[in-house]
Structure formats: structure tokens, C-alpha cells
Amino acid sequence: MIITRKSLSRRTLLRGFGTAVALPFLDSMTPAMAAPNRIGGKSPVRMAFLYVPNGVIMKDWTPKSEGSGYELTKTLQPLAEHRERMLVLSGLDQYNGQSLGDGAGDHARAGATWLTGVHPKKTQGADILAGVSADQVAAKEVGKATTLPSLELGLEDNRMVGGCDSGYSCAYSNTVAWSSPTTPLPPEINPRAVFERLFGDGETTDPAARALAARQDRSILDFVRADAARIGMGLGAGDKRKLGEYLDAVREIEIRIQKLEKQDPNAIALPTMERPAGVPPTFEEHVDLMFDLMTIAFQADLTRVITLMIGREGGNRTYRNIGVPDAHHGLSHHFNDSTKIDRLQKIDQHHVKQLASFLAKLQATKDGDGSLLDHSMIMYGSSLSDGNRHEHLDLPTILAGGGNGRVHGGRHIRYKKGTPMTNLFLSMLDVAGVQPEKIGDSTGKIEHLSNL
Amino acid sequence: MIQKWIWGLATAATLLSQPAEPSAASAQQLLTTYCQGCHSESNRSGGVSVQGLKADAVSDSGMTWEKVLRKVRTGEMPPLGLPRPKPADSTAFVGWLEGELDRSAVAKRNPGTPLVHRLNRAEYSNAIRDLLSLRLDHAASLPADDSGYGFDNIGSVLTVSPLLMEKYMATARRVSRLAVGTVKSGAAIERFTPGKGPALDGSDDMPLNLRGGLLLNYHFPVDAEYTFLIRIRGNPVAKALPPKLDIRMDGKRFKLHEVVIDPNEEAQITRNIELRLPMKAGLHSIGAAFLTENLKVESGVVSRRGVGAAPPVNNVSVDYLQIGGPFNASGPGDTESRKTIFQCRPSAGQPETPCAQRILSTIARRAYRRPVTSADITPLMSLFALGRKDGGSFDAGIETALRAILVSPNFLFRVERDSASAPGATAHAVSDLELASRLSFFLWSSLPDEELLRLAEQKKLRATLPQQVRRMLADNKARSLVENFAGQWLHLRNIPTWRPDPDRFPQFDDALRSAMQRETEMLFEYIVRDDRSILDFLNADYSFLNERLARHYGIPNVKGTYFRKVAMNGEERGGILTHASILTVSSYPTRTSPVLRGKWILENILATPPPPPPPNVPDLEEKAANSAKDLRAALEKHRASAGCASCHSRLDPLGFALENFDAVGKFRAVEDGAVVDASGSLPGGIHFVGPSGLKKVLLERQDYFVECVSEKLLTYALGRGLEHFDLPVVRQIRREATAKDHRFSELVLAVVNSVPFQMRRSPER
Secondary structure, three states: OOOOOOOOOOOOEEOOOOOOEEEEOOOHHHHHHHHOOOOOEEOOEEEEEOOOOOOOHHHHOOOOOOOOHHHHHHHHHHHHHHHEEEEEEEEEEHHHOOOOOOOOOHHHHHHHHHOOOOOOOOOOOOOOOOOOOOOHHHHHHHHHHHHOOOOOEEOOOOOOOOOEEEEEEHHHHHHHEEEEEEEOOEEOOOOHHHHHHHHHHOOOOOOOHHHHHHHHHHHHHHHHHHHHHHHOOOHHHHHHHHHHHHHHHHHHHHHHHHHHHHHHHHHHHHHOOOOOOOOOOOHHHHHHHHHHHHHHHHHHHHHHHHHEEOOOOOOOOHHHOOOOOOOOOHHHOOOOOOHHHHHHHHHHHHHHHHHHHHHHHHHHOEEEEEEOOOHEEEEOOOOOOOOOOOOOOOOOEEEEHHHHOOOOEEEOOOOEEOOOOOOOHHHHHOOOOOOOOOOOOOOOOOOOOOOO | OHHHHHHHHHHHHHHHOOOOOOOHHHHOOOHHHHHOOOOOOOOOOOHOOOOOOOOHHHHHHHHHHHHHHHHHHHHHHHOOOOOOOOOOHHHHHHHHHHHHHHHHHHOOOOOOOOOEEEEEEHHHHHHHHHHHHOOOOOOOOOOOOEEEEOOOOOOOOOOHHHHHHHHHHHHHHHHHHHOOOOOOOOEEEEEEOEOOOOOOOOOOOOOOOEEEEEEEEEEHHHHHEEEEEEEEEOOOOOHHHHOEEEEOOEEEEEEEEEEEOOOOOOOOOOEEEEEEEOOEEEEEEEEEEEHHHHHOOOOOEEEEEEEOOOOOOOOEEEEEEEEEEEEEEEEOOOHHHHHHHHOOOOOOOOOHHHHHHHHHHHHHHHHHHHOHHHHHHHHHHHHHHHHHHHHHHHHHHHHHHHHHHHHOOHHHHOOOOOOOOOOOOOOOEHHHHHHHHHHHHHOOOOOHHHHHHHHOOOOOHHHHHHHHHHHHOHHHHHHHHHHHHHHOOOOOHHHHHOOOOOOOOOOOOOOHHHHHHHHHHHHHHHHHOOOOOOOOOHHOOOOEEEEOHHHHHHOOOOOOOOOOOEEEOOOOOHHHHOOOOOOOHHHOOOOOOOOHHHHHHHHOOOOOOOOOOOOOOOOOHHHHHOOOOHHHHHHHHHHHHHHHHHHHHHHHEEEEEEEOOOOOOEOOOOEEOOEEEOEEEEEOOEEHHHHHHHHHHHOOOOOHHHHHHHHHEEEHHHHHOHHHHHHHHHHHHHHHHHOOOEEEEHHHHHOOOOOHHEEEEEEOO
16 A cells, blocks of 8 residues: 555555655645646546456356446455446457467467457567557557556566467567557566666756756667667668667657656655665565556556556466466466466456455545546456366456546446457446557447446 | 688588589479479469579578578478489489588689677676676566577677666666765665576585575675575474574674574564674675575484475574664675775865776776777766765765666767778678677676777788687686676576476475586586587586486486486487476476477477467367377377478477376376377488487487578677578588587687687678
8 A cells, every 4th residue: 555544645555575765745746746747627547457377267256247336256355345336347359369260379379369459470480470459559649648648567577588489479478558550568577676767766856966867867768879870870671770779769768858857846755755675575575566566657657558567467476375387378378277266366366356456546546536546547356267177258257446537346247149349448448538549350339437 | 711611611612512413403303393383483382483493593592591491401301292302312412502602602602791780688698797796686687688589699789778877877876886885875675586696506605505595796886784584484293403504794604593483483484683794895605505404303303405394393484584674784895896996086176087088088988998099088087077066075986987887879879980981881891809709798798808909909800710709708707698698598597487387296395496507507518618519418428416416317426416417328318409408498388399399399409499389270189188098199290281280290290209208307207197209200211219229310310400500609709590592501610610529619609700709791781
């Protein structure tokens, strides 16, 4: 929990990793900080996409009945206190995750399709190809207002060499975020690095020092741009394209610096929250710290779009402290062995419990006229339903948060067979004020998110 | 040099191809008779048509001819069951075709056009180390690089994103601050967990009888006080002696801390041990681990990590180490980095500019890997002035300019130029300076050192290439070949994150994990250092073991944690195919797979990777994997179908020969009550049993293996995927290495002397 009590003057507690860290935050400053970004007094919509790998045990996930009278299933029990602020969505498909003639490799395809809805190209080489993911479609628009257009986070450092899954590049299962069909965005797993992305890496709590650092950064970027121009002379087209990537990146950083400099220096007083020391020793502490950072990032309006991979697709984390010493992916091929199914259900429920704690953090954080959760859409799910059989249809999905009044929870909605998952993304993005024509295989927005 | 190379190639090609028999005409005949039925313009089986190929003009369709060569040479084509040429005719055809292709490569040399090349993370780290005498682990601050063609140093794959640029900016800030030793650094805490960093076993900084701890090389930014928090965790046991934690700084015992535990208190305990110490700026090693002798219970049973049920000892270990600081900083200290950077100090009252200029010119020349001009230095001096003003000191000015050097495209990219007047699409030699960078990034994954740079500036590098290559291979920096080349070629980089099923392989622990990786690394290092034949990879009658690994292998009389060379005379072990590392990464976490192991061998030993499985193939193996017998039967049935047989008749037998090793590389004569059947038969009636049988078959085809290593090494050296026009070069490297007993240095020299390494092709204009 980041903000445990609401209107204390400047000090509140951050419980991260055993020690309580004094955090002069932010409530008093929040209005001043976020004020320039509020449109007509309304809070901006924040979006997070939380991914769990290897599918879930569907019989313990999917509620039996639909509508508002549904009963939370065993796996969803930890979400009881949030029942009215979330939707359970059934029947959404990632048709393009299926082999469609490409043979094995369902884990790679699951990761690559989840937010893109595009059938990825089967390759282990440099010519990877998927689609732009929904979070990145959103970030290109709503990210214009924030220092960081989006954050890509993960909890599992498992980048492998060679191919990862039956002829697919590891890029497909390492991330769910793609800024272009050829550019997977690698997730950051170290909370320390996330903190540094959000707040800088040194003696930066002082606005004057921060402004000075920004000015120096700008001079250095001017310098490298001139260097790149000199290098570029006389190079062939391919080399120029490579340098072009570099210059584009330089320009992007310059724009961020300009945004930073435009902010009122008194309003961007940053917390003296200590930098996280690194990757915490347990999964639970790690995910908790990441949720704290996500909450701060949303609260301070440093970004409005975040993806978090709770596990890498096909990942093999073990969960000894809940009595599951088995590697997750290995276990997910349970062959209907009831011991294995029970253990998988434990993992699913453990993940859902983490989601519940994130929702509680957002609910407890004041934002404008309500809570952060009121102004968010938190999507949680997997791109496989039955992990044993690699099923890409009828995916387990939760949408939590109020979406600024446009998402009404408390229901289990089952969509008709063959509804693309990407239709949900079109609707979510619409709530955030982004109206792309299409995402992947979308056929139109889905209904019932708001009407009762 | 290039002339010499070409002459060498021409001679070799003439000698080896025996061109008189058969002629282009008989080759054309063979192609029409045996290939064109399926590979016609209308059928295009496998996407290949040989219709229209002209045997008297091989160079017109080099790409297709190379495919023909590979398939016929390995006997994959024509497929089993269809009419095949007589073996002698096949052999003659292969010899003729190879000769034709190699001859046309000489006539029409194409060294390829490598793209501008961003330094990858390993190269960046090494460059910082060599430029600023600063050893830092950038794994936490820079994202891992994507790989292609099996390696993560491929120019076309290494991109720059805004995120990466942001990380470069932040890393440059951190590096320059640490290197200069800026005193004002704010205090921060960093946490380290065991398992990363150098291995405890066999380090000179720690005694031998330690366990359950970590050893860390940490760069302290300034002279100051720092806090150390060591968290330990474990299960106390009644009657056990109190465990003793040995805390060491730079190899010297700082404190022997006795952990008093009341066995009744909890199921699992944690303790924090906190220290606050003054430290000198620079790199120090910090170690904390438990004395093994204190893990004995009174009965005298010694702990064995991770074997079987929990042993009756205080099973405690270091959970993590946290370093905080700096506090009460007293100054930048006298670090190696400062000595490297500050070659001069401005004298009081004198202008600072000349000294700043000298410092920045020296660093920029090394960082940019070429002589610098005023166009490079003038803007750096403006940044020096800016930093000088903002930070109020000479050092602060240098720090700001250093930051700029570290994000400059001159540092981050390797750029090679074609002269402006050169016509498009022609081959020309790269400059001496470009060659110096190619060499140093190939053999050291880093910047050229002073000697290379000086020779290149004086244009003397090409004249002294063999000496330079040998000098570089003897240098410690050549260890990068182990980490980056061998680590990726043999998939050793996957071992640290490999997780075998703990129920089936309870004996698999971190000690075994690191030992198996170390064994293969040490074999590679040994072959490099002692300049052994690369065939030792396949059939070494020695290996490198410590007690943990020897126990895994069932080899007696190897005691202690350090590794030593051990003779391997038995049938079971010897060569990488019997290394636990390779056997593990080519298995599933739960069980072995003959298909995966066969694929691993085809890809990494024989350089004839199978095509990916065709569409809609059900995962046969998974269902049949209940017992070894079922699996073998299912795979046999599988091979009975013609569509599957073309690949699986080559894949499966290779893997079956290794079935005596389980999914973590332990030898087994019996599996699930049945005697393991380790026999395999390749098409053409080649029958073999077990690892020694397999090795014999592979050694009979040693040219394939030598070409495989050549291909991997050339890909890594050039940082680009190989094209059909590179394959004659691969064969030439094989021939040169073979003529010199396959010695590793000769293979490297053959790569260095090759046309694509020495030259580049200007882009189309």
C-alpha cells in the first residue's frame, strides 16, 4: 500500500521490502502536479495490462452463471472485496494464436498475440513480425501528455538464446508489448531501474538540480545529433536507416526533457522515496514493489499505460511457499492428473491474490474526485485458457476499474462464440479517448461494459 | 594479404576439386535424372527448382547450387525410396560442384556489406572497462540485446529504441560519475543475491571450505563510509553447532560471525547482520559465506547441498547482501579510473584548457577507435566548459564531456566507410583502423588496445596480423570468446535459468548447475589457450571436473570444489556431447528428447539444421513420453511416414545414441526398469550404439563439424548472417584449418584472413 492514510501532511509510508520507507508524498502535491494534464477537470484514464502465462484451470475460473448474480469461483475468491468494481469476461478469443498451419509453438504465439491479435511470423531470426499491441496504440495517443508514453514491466528475467518455442524467436514470448510489428519492447524487471526511469537516478529530488540535469542532457543531445550528422555523410541507405533509428530515439528523449521543463518546478518536487535496492528475493515482494511503482507512476501521472508480465509466456517459475515446487510450464501440461491440476489452481489463485492487492492499492489512492481505481482500466488475463491443450479461445479475462464512469463492474459477461479479444481493446481504448480503426483481427467494439 | 588469400583459395580449389571427372555435362545429366522430377518449375518441391540451372555457369545461380550441394552431400537428397545415383557418382558430383562454386567465388568475390553496428551490451561493458578501468555489470542498467543467426552481435538486429537511448543516457551519467569519483553522489542502497557475480568455488578471494554465500566485486564510488547488511535465512536444527559466517573484504577475513539460533524459535529463521565501514574508492571484493566445518552435526555427518531430504544440519545460507552509501564522503580517492582519466592536472593559476583538451583527446581517440580531429574535440570542450561552470570544478567539466563521449554515435556505433569515389557494389579492403576494430570486437568483444590502434594508425597492422591474432588470443580479454561465442554457440547461456523438474531431478542444485557450465567453458578455454585441435570438442579424452560434477558423473577420487583436468578414458564421457551442460540444455525440463538432441547436433555440430516441423503436426512425443519404449516405438512409427522421415530419419538416431544420459546428463544404464536402448541407424545403413558410436560417426564426418565451427565463428566475427556467397569461404576456412591440424588459432587466422573479414562491398549506388 502506498498511501495508507489519506490526508496526512507530507509523510506516508511505503512498505516495500521489509523496511518502511518514509515517503513525503504526494497527496498535497497531486493536484498541482496533475492539474495541467486534467482535461476539463476530469482525471485522465489509466490503463494497465497484467499478463499471466501458461493458461489457467478454467473449471475453477469461469463463473457458472452470467450477469450480476454470478458467484465468484474458487480461483477468483481473493477478488471478493472488489467484486463490484470488476467484470469477469468470458468467450473472448485470440484466433490468431492458433497454429493456422504453423505447427507447434503455442506459447510463443500466445505471448505475441495477446495484445496484438496478429498471427506472428514463425522465425527464430532477425525477421520477427507481429503487430502493434493495444497498449502501444493507446500510448501513441495518451502518452503525448506524459513524460513516459508507457511502461513495460516484467517479473521474470529469463531471456534465452536460440529459439524459445519450436522455431519461434524468444522475442515473442518475452514481451506482450510491440511498438511496431517489428519492435518488441523488452519488459523491465528490476524495480530499481523502474524507479530510475520514473524519478531519475541521483540527487534529483531538488527541482533546481533536476532542471540543471535536464539542461545538461539537452546540450549533450545537441552534441550527439551533430556527431550523427557528420557520421551520416556518405553512408549507404541501410546505414543511414540505422543512424535514423538513433536520431529518432534522440528526438524522443528531447521531447521528454521539454515536457519535464514545461512543468512547474514547484509541482514536480519528487518523493524522497528511497530507490529500491534491486530485485527483491521473493516473487511476492517483487510483485508488490512493482505494484507500488505502478501506483506511483499513475498517481503522479508520469505514464498512463503500463503492461506487466507476471510471468514470461511458457515461463517456469516455481512457487514453493504455496506448496508448489514444480516449474509452472512443465506443470501446466497436467494430462488431467488431479494433483497437478490442484497445484495449478493454487498458482492461479495466488496470482489473482496479487491482482487483488494491486486493486486495493489503486482503490486506496485518491485521484481527483475519486480513487485511482475509479479512473483506471486494469485488464488481467492469459492468452491461453487451457494450458494443457494450448487453447487460444475463450480466454480468462478480468477488467477491473471504473474507466472514469464508463465501465460498470459487478457482472460476469459471456460474449458470443468467436468474439475477438481485440474488440475488447477497441472498447477500452475508446474509453481512454483513442479510436483506432482496428487492432489486429478486431471487428468492432464489444458491448455491455457500461450498460447494466 | 588478400592476394595471398586468393592465391591460396585458387590453389586449394584446384587441388581438391579434381575437375577432370565428372564434367559439367554429367552433372547436368545427374540433376535432370534424379532431381528435376520434384524440383521442376511446376512442382518446386520444398520451394526449390533446379530446372534451368546451368552446370556450365554455376556462378549464375550460386544460391540454389549451394542448396543442392548441401542436400546431396549429406545424403538427404534424393529422399529414401526414390532412385538415387550410385554413391561414387554422388561423391564425384559433390566434389565437382564444390570446386565449381569455390572457383566462381574467387572470380566474383563478394565480401558482403555489414551494416553500421551498434555495440551490444557485452561489448559496451568491455569497452567501458578498457576505456576507463571501470568494471561494472551493465546487465541491470541496459536491456539485453536481441539475437539473430544464433548470436547477439548481429548488426542488422541491433536496433536503437527511445528506451535504449534513455538507458544509454542514464548509464553514461552513472559511469562518468563513478569514473571521475564525484563526491556529491547521493546515498543509495543496492541489493545482491547469490548466484550472479563470480562463483564462490575456486576464487582466490575466498577459502575453499565455504558454502551458502556470495562473493561480489563492487565498485565504491568515493572514499566514504558504507553500510553492509547481510541477510541470512535457514532452518535451525537441534544439536547442530552454531553456523559461522565468514565475512571477507578483498580476501581478508573481516569478521567471523557466529549465528546463534534457538532451534525452538521458528521453522525458518532470518537474521540481519549489519556493518558500517570506511571504504576506499574503487573495486573491492566482498564475500560472505558459511564455514562448512560448522555445518557438521555432532554425529559428524557432513552436509551435502540439496541431496535428498533436508540434511540434519543448520541449513543456513546468505539470502542477500545490501550495500548502502556513501556516507560522510571524504574525497574521490585514488582509483584506477582516475589514474586512467587524469593524465594531467591543471596547475594553480594556469589555464585549464590545455589539460582538459589532452584528457578528452586521449579518451575520445580510444573510445572512437581512430585519431580525433578538432571537429571532434571542439564541441567536447564546450561541454567541458558547461560542466565546469555548473559543477564548479575541473573534474565536473571532465565528467560532463565524458558523458557526451559515452552516448556519441562515434562510440556506440562501429561505422565502416566506402570511399566517396568508389563505384557501387564493388569489393574493397577495409581500412587498417576498421580492421583493428573488427579484430578487437571479434576476439575481445571490446575496443582495440593501444598497440592495435598504433599499428593501424601507422598502417602496419596487416603486415603483423598473425602475431597480433596470437597476442590477442593469449590476452585475458579473449575470455570474451568463452562467454559470448561459446556461450551462444553451445547454448551455455541458457544454463543459469534452466529449471529441470525438481521432482524428477532432486539432485540438480546450483552447485551442479554452475559446475556443468564451468566444465564446458573450461574445455573451450583450454582449447583456445593450449591451441588444441577443435576436434577435441568431440573426442577429448580429458575434461575439467570438481567434486560435485565428478559425483554426478560417477567418477571417483575428485575431491573439493576447485576444477582440475581429469583423464576420461571410459566409453561414457569425453567431448562436449557427453557434457552434462549440453545434455541438459538439449532436453526438456522433465525428460530427454531424442528429437531435441538430434536437432541440437544437426544445428551446432553438423551445421545442417532441419527445417522447422511442417504445419499441423501434433506433438507426438508428448503423448508417447510415458516410457522410453513407447517413445522409441512412436518415433519409429513416425518415421514410417514419408513426410516425417526426411528429417526424422536424421534427427532421431543421433539423439537416441545419447539416451544413456538423462535430462540433466546423468548416466543411466536402465530407465524405468528397462535397459536403455542407445542404438541408432542413419540412412545408408550407418549403425551405431551409444556416445562412443556416435562420436565415431561424427569424426568420420569431421569436415562437417569443422565447417560448422567455421560457419559459427565467421557469423560471430562478421556480425552478420551468412549468405550463399560466404559458403565457399567457409569451406576455405575448413581447408586451411585442416591443413594445420585444426588448431584453434589456425581457424581464427583463417577467418581473419578471409575475404569477408578483410574486405567489404560498397552498397549499390
